[in-house]
Each structure stands twice: as C-alpha cells, then as structure tokens.
Amino acid sequence: MKSLKRTRVTDLLKGDYSHFVGNDVNVKGWVRTRRGKKNIAFIALNDGSTIHNIQIVVDVVSFNNDELLKKITTGACISVNGMLVESPGKGQLYEIHASDIKLYGEADPEKYPLQKKVHSMEFLREIAHLRPRTNTFGAIFRIRHALSFAIHKYFNDKGFYYIHTPIITGSDCEGAGDMFRVTTLDLDNLPRKEDGSVDFSMDFFGKETNLTVSGQLEAELGAMALSNVYTFGPTFRAENSNTPRHLSEFWMVEPEVAFYDIDDNMDLAEDFLKYLIRYLIDKCIDDLEFLQSRYDSKVVETLSFVLENDFKRLTYTEAIKILENSGQKFEFPVKWGVDLQSEHERYLVEKHFHKPLILTDYPKQIKAFYMKLNDDGRTVRALDVLFPRIGEIIGGSQREEDYNKLSQRIKEMKIDPDDVWWYLETRKFGTAPHSGFGLGFERFMLFATGMSNIRDVIPFPRTPMNAEF
Numbered sequence: 175m176k177s178l179k180r181t182r183v184t185d186l187l188k189g190d191y192s193h194f195v196g197n198d199v200n201v202k203g204w205v206r207t208r209r210g211k212k213n214i215a216f217i218a219l220n221d222g223s224t225i226h227n228i229q230i231v232v233d234v235v236s237f238n239n240d241e242l243l244k245k246i247t248t249g250a251c252i253s254v255n256g257m258l259v260e261s262p263g264k265g266q267l268y269e270i271h272a273s274d275i276k277l278y279g280e281a282d283p284e285k286y287p288l289q290k291k292v293h294s295m296e297f298l299r300e301i302a303h304l305r306p307r308t309n310t311f312g313a314i315f316r317i318r319h320a321l322s323f324a325i326h327k328y329f330n331d332k333g334f335y336y337i338h339t340p341i342i343t344g345s346d347c348e349g350a351g352d353m354f355r356v357t358t359l360d361l362d363n364l365p366r367k368e369d370g371s372v373d374f375s376m377d378f379f380g381k382e383t384n385l386t387v388s389g390q391l392e393a394e395l396g397a398m399a400l401s402n403v404y405t406f407g408p409t410f411r412a413e414n415s416n417t418p419r420h421l422s423e424f425w426m427v428e429p430e431v432a433f434y435d436i437d438d439n440m441d442l443a444e445d446f447l448k449y450l451i452r453y454l455i456d457k458c459i460d461d462l463e464f465l466q467s468r469y470d471s472k473v474v475e476t477l478s479f480v481l482e483n484d485f486k487r488l489t490y491t492e493a494i495k496i497l498e499n500s501g502q503k504f505e506f507p508v509k510w511g512v513d514l515q516s517e518h519e520r521y522l523v524e525k526h527f528h529k530p531l532i533l534t535d536y537p538k539q540i541k542a543f544y545m546k547l548n549d550d551g552r553t554v555r556a557l558d559v560l561f562p563r564i565g566e567i568i569g570g571s572q573r574e575e576d577y578n579k580l581s582q583r584i585k586e587m588k589i590d591p592d593d594v595w596w597y598l599e600t601r602k603f604g605t606a607p608h609s610g611f612g613l614g615f616e617r618f619m620l621f622a623t624g625m626s627n628i629r630d631v632i633p634f635p636r637t638p639m640n641a642e643f
C-alpha cells in the first residue's frame with residue numbers, strides 16, 4: 175500500500191483539502207456500516223474526529239479482492255487510500271474512491287456487540303469499553319473535551335492561576351464524612367492501639383487519609399497568595415446515592431478569589447456558566463444537533479434560554495416561603511431549616527421563576543463549617559446555582575475570614591482543629607475576605623448534552639457497586 179499521510183475526516187469534510195480533489199488521500203478509522211450492490215460497495219467510515227462519516231466507494235470489480243471486502247464489516251478498522259472526489263450523494267461534500275484498503279482489525283459480526291441498531295443506554299454502560307465508538311458517545315466525549323478546554327481558557331484569559339490541589343488528603347472539606355479511605359494497612363491484620371482502635375500511625379502516611387471530596391481548602395491557601403486561582407480535578411464521595419445526578423467519582427471546577435464578596439462570586443458564577451454555554455454552541459453545534467435529534471429536542475433551546483436570562487437571585491428564606499405557599503405536594507416536606515431536594519429546586523426554577531436561580535444565605539446547620547456567618551447568627555453566606563432539568567449545579571460561598579468565628583464554628587461542628595490547623599493559620603496571618611464556588615462538571619455536562627443520566631456523560635462512571643473498566 176502506498177504510504178500517504180493520514181488526513182482526519184473532519185478536515186476533509188470541512189473542505190480543508192478541497193485543493194486535493196482529484197488526488198489521493200489516506201483515511202483511517204472504524205467501519206460504521208457497509209452496504210452496496212453487486213458491483214459497488216459503500217463504506218461509512220468514522221475516525222472520531224467528527225460525528226460525520228466519510229463515504230468510501232469501492233468498485234468491486236476493479237478492486238478485485240472479495241476476500242478482503244467480506245471482512246470489512248461494522249466495527250472493523252481499516253486504512254484507505256483513494257481519490258478524493260466531490261460527492262454526488264446528498265448531505266456530504268466529498269467521498270473517497272478507494273484504490274487500496276488495508277485491514278487493521280476485523281470485527282466478527284456474530285460477536286461484535288455494536289451492530290447497526292439503537293442500543294439502550296443501560297446496555298451501552300455494560301460495554302463502556304466500546305461505547306466511545308457510537309455516535310452518541312463520540313459526541314459526548316468531544317463536548318466533554320471542548321468544555322474542559324473552555325474552562326481553562328476562561329480562567330486563563332481572566333488572569334486566574336490553575337492550582338493542582340491534592341487528591342489524597344487528611345481532611346474532610348464538606349464535613350459530610352462521605353470519604354473513601356486511602357490506606358496500605360493489611361486489612362486482615364490491622365495494627366491496634368491499647369484501647370483496641372486501629373493504629374493509623376502505622377499507616378503509609380502515619381495518619382488517616384482519604385480521597386478528597388473537594389479541592390477548596392487548598393485552593394483557599396492559593397488564593398491567599400495569588401489572589402485569583404482555580405482548581406479542576408477529580409473528587410470522590412462515598413455517599414450511597416443511586417440517582418441520575420450522583421457519581422462517586424466526579425470532576426469539580428473550583429475558583430477561589432481573594433477580595434471577592436458573595437455578590438462578586440455570583441457575578442463570576444453567572445458569567446462563567448454563560449461563557450461555557452456560548453463556547454459550546456459556537457464550537458460543538460454538529461454534536462449538539464445530533465444529540466438533540468436523538469435524545470432531547472430542546473437541548474439548544476434550553477442552552478439559549480439560560481444565555482438570554484439574568485439569573486434570579488434570592489435568599490433561601492424567600493425560596494422556602496414560595497415553596498410553602500406553592501400548594502404543591504412534595505415528597506420531602508418543606509420548612510425553614512431543611513435542605514432543599516432536587517424536586518424543590520426544580521419547582522422553583524421550572525415552575526415558579528422560569529429562569530436559573532442563585533439562592534443565598536442558607537441556615538448554617540445545613541452548610542459546611544467554612545462559610546461566612548451572617549449578622550443574624552442563623553444563616554451563612556452560601557450560594558447555590560440552580561438550573562433547569564438539573565437542580566443544583568454550583569455550590570459555593572463567601573468564606574469566614576475571621577479567626578475567632580471560624581474557630582467557634584469548627585468547635586460547634588466537632589471538627590478536630592488538629593486536622594485543619596494549616597487552614598486556620600490563613601486566618602491568623604494576613605487574612606482577607608474571599609469567596610469561591612464549585613461547579614460539578616458532570617452536572618454541567620448533563621445540562622449541556624441533554625442526557626438524562628450522569629453515568630452517560632463521563633467515560634467510566636463510578637457509582638455504588640460499579641467500578642468496572
């Protein structure tokens with residue numbers, strides 16, 4: 175086979191190679207379908223660079239290799255040399271008239287699980303090693319990439335520094351206790367102290383450690399020096415929540431900014447979310463339109479709706495009053511002091527205000543220790559951003575910068591000050607007002623793609639009883 179440099183299907187279809195028409199090109203990829211008549215075969219080839227396939231046309235007689243053509247079935251991987259020509263077919267600018275095909279790997283049609291038909295999302299989760307080869311997951315993973323890049327671009331362009339916060343920590347940022355332990359101790363033969371409890375001084379780090387639930391505490395240390403920072407990494411929660419919105423391993427984007435109060439923080443959150451949506455519509459429209467045609471006919475409309483509306487800002491207390499007077503029967507009853515469930519959040523967004531919301535000033539007992547206490551002594555400067563279809567997409571706050579008040583909260587919430595002595599020191603030395611928030615990346619992906627289950631917007635989902643692949 176003549177050696178030619180590989181071209182990506184997306185570049186060919188975009189017309190980047192229009193000056194190549196009439197010349198030979200090479201493409202490589204996986205066969206989506208092969209159909210044809212006696213004398214002519216059509217192969218739809220996809221290389222993952224775009225939702226669109228390139229059509230390969232084979233003149234069966236002059237190609238003269240039936241043995242090889244027989245093996246070019248759905249799922250097989252091939253390399254094709256052939257002439258780029260303008261396509262007479264509808265919906266495609268170009269096609270390739272194959273002169274030479276090399277078969278890298280066949281895919282026995284009796285055994286290859288991804289035959290040409292619509293598979294259920296549940297089935298595709300069981301073959302997460304192959305599902306990137308479907309149109310749906312190709313689109314989702316390209317969008318995931320584009321949004322990850324947009325996140326870094328947004329913060330970089332705004333002068334934020336990317337801080338790599340640790341994955342193994344000894345602290346529990348959210349105080350919920352839903353942590354995965356990290357240990358090298360022999361579980362069949364644990365070292366014990368005299369009182370019978372496990373002796374973690376014998377563990378790898380000489381102390382109890384876990385996977386982080388949030389990079390915030392360390393990001394705050396960065397903000398107290400570099401002013402504007404963010405972290406974007408994996409976080410882990412061992413809560414036993416089997417819902418379409420919870421993962422045990424998910425990615426969080428956490429900006430943290432010195433000298434920001436809660437209003438600055440809300441402005442940042444709204445601007446950031448709108449930037450990501452604009453970027454998505456701008457760069458990923460082919461993939462979005464595919465997902466829209468297949469899953470949720472309102473994806474682009476909902477994205478535009480969020481772009482065009484100012485987010486409504488109100489306090490938790492005001493929201494509770496609206497819910498109490500709504501006449502709705504909620505599964506979880508509402509009264510001041512309860513944590514809002516997604517049914518309440520979605521009622522407020524979708525039925526009452528018809529726009530994204532930012533709720534602030536939650537009761538201190540349902541929020542984490544680090545949030546700034548309001549003068550009423552009962553509420554904290556928390557903020558949650560609530561989105562249509564999703565409910566909570568961002569959680570954040572202005573932070574308590576007062577050493578005494580923070581120490582008091584730590585005591586009240588029975589946190590061991592020895593675990594967070596370093597965090598407390600930022601309030602001792604050169605403390606400053608500051609704020610930040612965390613965006614659940616997969617929650618945003620759910621919103622962005624119109625998918626209905628969070629397991630379908632991350633390549634390899636981890637949920638209770640599920641860590642295959």
Ligand code: 4AD
Binds near residue numbers: 347348411422429614
């Ligand atoms: O509201 P959360 O718990 O806030 C924090 O962790 C703060 N330390 C963030 C900060 O201020 N820097 O989590 C933030 C977001 C939620 O709003 C939600 O979008 C997402 O993370 N999230 C989850 N996403 C998927 N699966 C889970 N189990 C999630 N738990 C939270």
Ligand code: MG
Binds near residue numbers: 566568569
């Ligand atoms: Mg939250």
